[in-house]
Amino acid sequence: MFILTQEWLLTEPNHRTLVEHMNTPKQTIQQYTLYRRIKTQKQNDELVTKYQKSECYSSLLDTFCTPYKIMEHTYNLPKGVHIIRKSYWIPIVLIALLSLTTFSTESVTAEGEIVVIRGDTIAITVTLLQNGSYGNPVPDQRIFFFDQTSNTQLGSDKTDTNGIASISWDIPLNHDLGSTTINATYFGNESLSLAPSYQWTILTVLSSTNIEINQVPDLLAPGDILSFTVHLTDDSDNSISNEALTVFKDSTPLAINTTNSSGEIHFEIECNSSWITLGDNDIRVVHEQDLVSFFDTSEFTFTVEISKIPTSINPQGFYPNEVTLNEFVDLYVELSETNTSMANEPLEVFLDTLPLLFITSNSSGIAHLHVNIDERFTLGSHTLRIHYNGTERYSESYFETSFDVTSPAQIIIRVPESAEIGENVEIEITISDLLGRVIPNSLISIFDATSDQRFTMSSSPTETITIFHFELQGPPGIHILDIEITENSFITNTSSSNTFTAWSSPEISLVNCNIEHYASPSQEVVFEIQMNDWAGNCSFKPLQLLIDNELRFTVITDTSGQATLSFSVPHIEDQYNISVVYNGNNTLFESTTKFEYSLQVTRLMPIRLELDFYEILTPLRELSVHLTVRCLNGSTPRGVQVNFDWMDKNIDVESIEGGRITLHLRVPVTSGNYVLYYESETSNSIISISGSFLIDITTSDVMSLEGVGIAGLAIALIASVGITAVPIIRRKYLVG
Numbered sequence: 001m002f003i004l005t006q007e008w009l010l011t012e013p014n015h016r017t018l019v020e021h022m023n024t025p026k027q028t029i030q031q032y033t034l035y036r037r038i039k040t041q042k043q044n045d046e047l048v049t050k051y052q053k054s055e056c057y058s059s060l061l062d063t064f065c066t067p068y069k070i071m072e073h074t075y076n077l078p079k080g081v082h083i084i085r086k087s088y089w090i091p092i093v094l095i096a097l098l099s100l101t102t103f104s105t106e107s108v109t110a111e112g113e114i115v116v117i118r119g120d121t122i123a124i125t126v127t128l129l130q131n132g133s134y135g136n137p138v139p140d141q142r143i144f145f146f147d148q149t150s151n152t153q154l155g156s157d158k159t160d161t162n163g164i165a166s167i168s169w170d171i172p173l174n175h176d177l178g179s180t181t182i183n184a185t186y187f188g189n190e191s192l193s194l195a196p197s198y199q200w201t202i203l204t205v206l207s208s209t210n211i212e213i214n215q216v217p218d219l220l221a222p223g224d225i226l227s228f229t230v231h232l233t234d235d236s237d238n239s240i241s242n243e244a245l246t247v248f249k250d251s252t253p254l255a256i257n258t259t260n261s262s263g264e265i266h267f268e269i270e271c272n273s274s275w276i277t278l279g280d281n282d283i284r285v286v287h288e289q290d291l292v293s294f295f296d297t298s299e300f301t302f303t304v305e306i307s308k309i310p311t312s313i314n315p316q317g318f319y320p321n322e323v324t325l326n327e328f329v330d331l332y333v334e335l336s337e338t339n340t341s342m343a344n345e346p347l348e349v350f351l352d353t354l355p356l357l358f359i360t361s362n363s364s365g366i367a368h369l370h371v372n373i374d375e376r377f378t379l380g381s382h383t384l385r386i387h388y389n390g391t392e393r394y395s396e397s398y399f400e401t402s403f404d405v406t407s408p409a410q411i412i413i414r415v416p417e418s419a420e421i422g423e424n425v426e427i428e429i430t431i432s433d434l435l436g437r438v439i440p441n442s443l444i445s446i447f448d449a450t451s452d453q454r455f456t457m458s459s460s461p462t463e464t465i466t467i468f469h470f471e472l473q474g475p476p477g478i479h480i481l482d483i484e485i486t487e488n489s490f491i492t493n494t495s496s497s498n499t500f501t502a503w504s505s506p507e508i509s510l511v512n513c514n515i516e517h518y519a520s521p522s523q524e525v526v527f528e529i530q531m532n533d534w535a536g537n538c539s540f541k542p543l544q545l546l547i548d549n550e551l552r553f554t555v556i557t558d559t560s561g562q563a564t565l566s567f568s569v570p571h572i573e574d575q576y577n578i579s580v581v582y583n584g585n586n587t588l589f590e591s592t593t594k595f596e597y598s599l600q601v602t603r604l605m606p607i608r609l610e611l612d613f614y615e616i617l618t619p620l621r622e623l624s625v626h627l628t629v630r631c632l633n634g635s636t637p638r639g640v641q642v643n644f645d646w647m648d649k650n651i652d653v654e655s656i657e658g659g660r661i662t663l664h665l666r667v668p669v670t671s672g673n674y675v676l677y678y679e680s681e682t683s684n685s686i687i688s689i690s691g692s693f694l695i696d697i698t699t700s701d702v703m704s705l706e707g708v709g710i711a712g713l714a715i716a717l718i719a720s721v722g723i724t725a726v727p728i729i730r731r732k733y734l735v736g
Contacts, residue, residue: 113204115289117296118235119173125166126184126199128159137163138194141186145169148181148200171205173235177294180205204294207234209287211245211300221309222276223393226269230285230300232259239263240295248284249275273392276306308395311337313347313386315399316366323373325407325434331369333386333399334361341365342394350385351376359386377405378438378461379490407433409491413483413498420505420591421476421534424469429483432464433491439464442488446470450479450502459485474534476504476589501589506533506541508580508595511562518600518632521571529563529580529595537561538582546579573602605631606687607640609678616667616701623667623695625676629659631686636660640686645677671699 116122124145129135143165145154157165165184180203188196212231220226232240241261247254252275257265275281281304289297316332323329335342343363349356349371356376361367369386383402390396412430419425427446431439442459444466451473460466472479479502484495512528519525531538538561545552545565555563570576576599584592607629614625629640636659644651646665655661668674674697679690 113291114201115204115206115291115296116171117206117208118171118175118177119208121168121170123166123168124154124182124184125164128163128165128186128197130194137161139163141165141189141194144185144187146183146185148183149179150176154182175205177205177207179203204291206289206291206294206296207236208296209234209240209243209298210237211285211287211298213285213300213302216302217304219305219307220271221307221393222271222273222391224271226267226271226283226304228267230259230265230267232263232265232287232298234295243287243290243293243295246286246288248286249281254283271306278306278308280304281306308390309337309393310395311335311342311388311390311397313388313397313399315401319401320403322404322406325373325377325379325405327373329369329371329373329384329403331371331384331386331401333367333369335365335367335388335397337394345388348387348389350383350387352382353385373405375435375437378440379405379407379409379433379488380440404490406490407435407439409433409439409485409488409494410436411483411485411494411496413481413496415481415498415500418501418503419472420503421472421474422505423472425472425500427468427470427481429459429466429468430464431459431466431485437464438462439485439488439491442491443486444468445482445484445486447482447484448473448479449482450475450477472502474502474504476502476534478502503589503591504533504535505591506531506538506582506593508543508582508593510595510597513597514634515599516632516634517598518602518605519569520603520605520633521569521573521601523569523601523633525567525569525599527565527578527580527597529557529565531557531561531563531582533590541582544579544581544583546581548577549579569599569601571601575600603685604687605633605635605685607631607637607680607689609642609680609689609691611693614695616697616704618704620664621667621705623663623665623697625663625665625693625695627661627663629655629661629680637686640683641681643679643681647674667701667705668697669702671697671702673697 126143128138128141128143130138137159139159139161141159142156143159144156145167146152147154154169155167157167159165181200182203183198183200185198186194186196188194210233212233214229214231216228217224217226230245232243232245234240239259239261240263241259243259243263244256245259245265246256247267247269254269254275255267257267259265283302283304285300285302287295287298289295313333313335316334319331320329333347335345335347341361342365343361345361345365347359347361347367349359349369356371359367359369367386371384381402381404383400385398385400387398388394388396410430410432414428414430416425429444431442431444433439438461439459440461444457444459446455446457446468447453453470453473455468455470457466457468478499480497480499482495482497484493485491486493509530509532510527511530512526514526515523529543531541531543537559538557539559541557541561542554543557543563543565544554545567547567547570552567553565555565557563565580578597578599580595580597582590582593584590608631610628610630612626612628614623616622617624628636629642630636636655638655638657638659640655640659642653642655642661644653644663646663647668649666651663651665653661653663663676665676674695676693676695677690678692680686680688682688
């Protein structure tokens with residue numbers, strides 16, 4: 001803030017005031033001396049002390065010394081100075097908001113500095129405010145802008161209605177590099193009682209830089225040397241020495257070096273896997289901003305294509321199309337890149353995509369493949385592939401040829417000695433060539449002449465043994481199995497036969513029973529048994545009942561294959577095994593079969609609560625739930641105490657005759673699924689049980705409670721019609 005009052009006068013021959021003098025901006029104020037009118041030194045001291053306590057004089061000492069640093073000491077005011085007049089003053093604050101806008105490069109602020117580039121155009125903007133930093137804008141006042149470092153006026157502008165003035169400064173290319181102080185000065189306006197003010201800021205002026213690159217390669221291979229020369233110049237095309245340049249691939253630094261006296265650097269960078277990618281690689285050469293030597297940042301980007309060197313494998317001489325087992329294949333191939341043979345390179349040989357062996361090229365790039373057609377080869381068409389895997393520098397390549405391997409065949413069939421009708425029968429078929437190897441691409445025809453079953457399947461391409469499963473059908477007895485190998489041009493068609501015995505395995509099932517694996521001591525138990533085999537019902541077959549493997553009696557199935565077995569369980573509480581056994585018939589090829597049933601004899605019986613049904617009784621506005629208490633020995637006891645929980649209400653109910661329980665529950669007011677929880681009490685004869693039932697209350701159930709319902713409406717309608725019809729009927733009767 002620069003405040004000056006009009007009660008001070010400069011002692012100069014023409015007696016111009018300080019405000020008038022400051023209208024000549026290129027002159028300094030240091031040549032003037034400031035005086036006041038005094039009579040004696042003592043009076044002068046008293047006057048000075050008095051003015052130092054005044055607001056006006058304090059402002060003078062605080063602010064006037066700031067821009068030019070001419071009043072940084074205590075002033076002794078000598079004689080001969082006079083006061084022209086006493087006037088009022090208004091402080092002006094010049095708030096300099098320097099907005100640096102460049103048109104050729106972006107302005108950069110580094111470590112708090114404002115950085116500009118020579119040759120760019122920047123905008124300098126200030127705001128003139130009255131009475132402090134938050135005062136009112138002062139319009140239509142001339143602001144002068146100076147390059148204080150070079151003592152040069154940059155221009156001037158009048159403030160607009162917002163108190164803003166600005167100029168554009170084209171920074172000369174010959175401007176000194178480094179710090180430059182920019183000064184914006186307002187010389188005041190005596191007629192408006194506006195005091196002078198100023199603002200300043202420091203700019204760092206840099207030279208722009210330019211990077212030129214020579215001898216950039218377009219195409220390189222991994223392992224090559226990326227070689228190029230960089231030349232760094234300033235904004236006057238002068239070479240810049242001793243400046244660091246960094247080479248980047250993306251954000252990865254590859255090399256860094258310093259320019260020589262000619263401003264050049266020669267880079268040689270190996271194209272290795274740490275940074276290259278196949279295809280286009282964007283290489284950036286970057287000069288970072290140097291605030292010591294005052295050089296701006298610059299960057300040059302070029303693209304280098306990285307591609308592996310192509311290779312090829314070519315056969316040398318004849319190679320066969322068909323080979324017989326125990327013969328061999330001789331094949332010569334040449335590995336080369338462009339027109340140059342590649343020596344001592346490994347080549348991998350694949351047989352039908354499977355690795356076979358490795359061979360190596362000699363000094364002339366020739367590799368010799370000698371392969372015996374042995375157990376490594378199956379019958380059929382094969383593909384021989386010689387593959388070069390390549391390296392980081394060389395691309396992969398391959399040579400591929402096809403040939404056929406032929407041989408006689410051997411077939412071995414293994415079948416089970418016996419099998420049960422209805423089960424899956426496993427047949428093992430071994431097909432091999434003379435070396436016991438796989439014969440691929442063949443069809444296996446399987447024919448059961450006894451049951452007239454026929455199947456066709458493909459042989460395994462990798463295994464000599466083929467496992468086949470099929471469901472065996474009747475009749476029981478000796479079955480003849482014929483095997484035939486077809487549709488293979490690499491072997492002689494071959495067939496083979498074998499036999500096995502098919503057995504009927506009847507099945508015994510429990511149709512009905514009066515218990516559920518629990519019975520009271522000496523309780524009468526009834527089993528209803530059904531016996532079937534592959535043909536249907538097993539009629540007139542003897543069935544034996546065993547308790548813990550002890551025979552109790554024998555029954556005969558009827559024409560439907562059914563039998564009823566009624567027996568008393570032991571009176572001792574224990575776990576028993578009930579068996580129903582058919583011992584089979586070898587003449588009829590019927591195997592033994594058995595049905596087993598686990599039985600617990602106990603006096604303390606588990607129970608089960610069954611939900612029979614539930615309904616909503618509309619007239620009574622209640623939910624009626626019907627349940628049955630059933631013991632696992634089949635009984636339905638009465639007097640079983642059961643506790644129910646329905647909608648936070650507990651209900652204790654005791655079962656009646658037949659184990660029946662009927663609940664009369666409150667109907668919910670909204671539809672949804674509701675849970676009815678229950679828990680029975682343990683007694684000396686039953687075991688407690690707990691659980692829940694899900695009760696579904698529909699919207700129509702809830703709506704039916706709001707009126708008489710459909711049934712009620714129907715009854716009311718019928719009743720109304722009936723009452724109306726009685727007089728009519730009676731009248732007709734009397735008339736008749």
